[in-house]
Amino acid sequence: MLGVWLEEPGGPWTLREVADRKVLPGGVLVDVLAVRVPSYTRDVLTGELGYDLPTPLVPGPTCIGRVRDVADDVFGVAVGEVVLCNSLYSSGEVLGSPDEILIGWTGTGSDRSARMQQRWRHGSFAERACYPAACVTPLPGAEEWARPELLPFLASLAIADGGLRRGGLRGGQCVVVNGATGNLGGAGVLAALARGAARVVATGRRQEALAALRQLDPRVRVVPLSGDRLLDRDAIHAETDAGADLVLDVIAHTPTTDPTLACIDALRLRGTAVLVGGVRHEIALPYQRIQRQQLTITGSFMFDSTTALQVWQLVRAGALDLSPVRAHTFGLDEFDAAMDAAASLSGLDYAVLLPRP
Ligand SMILES: NC(=O)c1ccc[n+]([C@@H]2O[C@H](COP(=O)([O-])OP(=O)(O)OC[C@H]3O[C@@H](n4cnc5c(N)ncnc54)[C@H](OP(=O)(O)O)[C@@H]3O)[C@@H](O)[C@H]2O)c1
CATH class of the missing domain: 3.40.50.720 (NAD(P)-binding Rossmann-like Domain)
Structure with a gap:
């Protein structure tokens, strides 16, 4: 499959054939439908922001995917569903302080974070990606949604809405x-x-x-x-x-x-x-x-599945109007152009990578 490949922080990054993803135990394999390219993506890849990237890797944040395969110990997601894949993955401890990594993006620098990144290393700037089931939220009805390029905006909405709820x-x-x-x-x-x-x-x-x-x-x-x-x-x-x-x-x-x-x-x-x-x-x-x-x-940091589902339900019901949002779309082969556009766009204009032609 095609993916963006980052050999080490600072680059260079290349679009190339990378090993195809397979579903891991406890995981969900998706065809990546759309990924928001954050404004600061180039600064993440160049190492400017000091993110803890587990290179070499396919980088990439939270994405929208269509489920292609599901591990046999995962029961809440079905093949064919359109899902939001949250890059936030927690070690999930009840006691003590959990490590939280952003899959394909950054970790905390601890040994445990490095082990989590080793297992769930690659992100979404590719044709396929595999996420732990806990990171995957099905979006009921999204299969028929007329404008899939707007769906990655749900991640921004969930982060913002999580902050409003926290407040x-x-x-x-x-x-x-x-x-x-x-x-x-x-x-x-x-x-x-x-x-x-x-x-x-x-x-x-x-x-x-x-x-x-x-x-x-x-x-x-x-x-x-x-x-x-x-x-x-x-x-x-x-x-x-x-x-x-x-x-x-x-x-x-x-x-x-x-x-x-x-x-x-x-x-x-x-x-x-x-x-x-x-x-x-x-x-x-x-x-x-x-x-x-x-x-x-x-x-407030990132969001949980409940918040993701709530914002999707607000959108689906028409209570949250996405019509003012403008998606500027790019193919994987236009990755550099997507990063440039992302850096210059603002507010309700955003850059979206559509990995599958
Ligand atoms: N807590 C979380 O879960 C979470 C998740 C994702 C991202 N983030 C963080 O959230 C931040 C915003 O993300 P974003 O995607 O919305 O970025 P963005 O689209 O680039 O927006 C950045 C905002 O900051 C303003 N800004 C930048 N430099 C400024 C300056 N010198 N003085 C005043 N305002 C300035 C910009 O204003 P103008 O455009 O008007 O200049 C714009 O409103 C990022 O830095 C990211 O690290 C947090």
Whole structure:
């Protein structure tokens, strides 16, 4: 089968014939139908982001697949079903701290993580992939879905929606989505609207992407980020109704933590900030304000099957409208072009690899 092959972090990567995948015990083999190419994919492969890639490997994150084979000890998935294959794989300990790897993407650096990566090494930038059954969520009715190239957006929706759920979003609340002009951010805005937010304040730098978000719904207000904490705090606060109930922070790595802190500054009494983005700095939290205003600062990472299924059900029922999402599609032989496009696209425009012609 054809796949992208990365010999070592930093590259080079090539499209070539790679050993065909076979179903592993406890696993599900899929024909890869569509994979979102994240904006920072080139930086992952070049080693710029320091991801723990178990080279040599076929890289690639969460994907949509059609089940081709199922191990004889797997009972919840059937051949022919369209499924979401979550790259998040956990060692699943009840006690202690589990290791969580992203199959085909990164690990934690521990010995156990390395053993998990050894077993479940390869990702989705190929014609076929094999995932542990625990990572696979069937999407009922997706076989007849008219636009399969939109299905990988479910992963972004599930990550964003998992963050909103972690923050306890209730209908009628005011949500700030920080980094709304990015892929997770666009998904966060759509998910918050679908979950009944009374107001969604979308922040970002790209004016065009902000304008597109404003067109989505009268409940969406936009704030261009200046990078100045106080200015941004005031601008965000002015678009809320006396402060935000919930901040969903999905911003990429930024030179300072000021955009995130500006959003935390705009929380109201007992508000919650959920950190989901790619910021790698330490963050200096306002101790007194968190104490007096009884704020909650928490994190959210990836998503579980329940969340994936819930967002699919919202989409399928028409409660979450995917029509504003634009998929820019590429074949495996256009992998480099897909990475370039991914780096320049924003918000509800995203790059999708369709490995099978
Ligand atoms: N927690 C999780 O489970 C999880 C899962 C996947 C990804 N992530 C992380 O989430 C982050 C976002 O992912 P994505 O796919 O949405 O990326 P993306 O599409 O590239 O979006 C990045 C966002 O960050 C903003 N941004 C970038 N540099 C900035 C700067 N210097 N100042 C202010 N804003 C800046 C962008 O604003 P403009 O476009 O307007 O410039 C955009 O809104 C990534 O860094 C990734 O590591 C987390």
